[in-house]
Amino acid sequence: MADFIRIIIAILLPPLGVFLQVGIGGHFWLNILLTLCGYVPGIVHAVWVIAKK
Template sequence: MDLIRILAAIFLPPLGVFLQVGIGKDFWINIILTFFGYIPGIVHAIWVIAKK
């Protein structure tokens, strides 16, 4: 299942975070980071998925 989340995080970072933690502060942080730059959103999403 983590592989699916990581692939989702690469193509659409907020989706990867949503699949891991749902709608919470990490999700909204990732939305903001993805808005400011795609790469920061990917890095944050993979970090959230890896730490859980």
């Protein structure tokens, strides 16, 4: 259930979803960069990080 909520948050605000899953680290900063380059790449990366853990 918690992963489902994180995925919903990741769709709305990708860096927050990644932060809730892994904290501030490499994946978080990469997700911010991807979100700035385009919203969809940020979402894809965030969902991938959440599903992987």
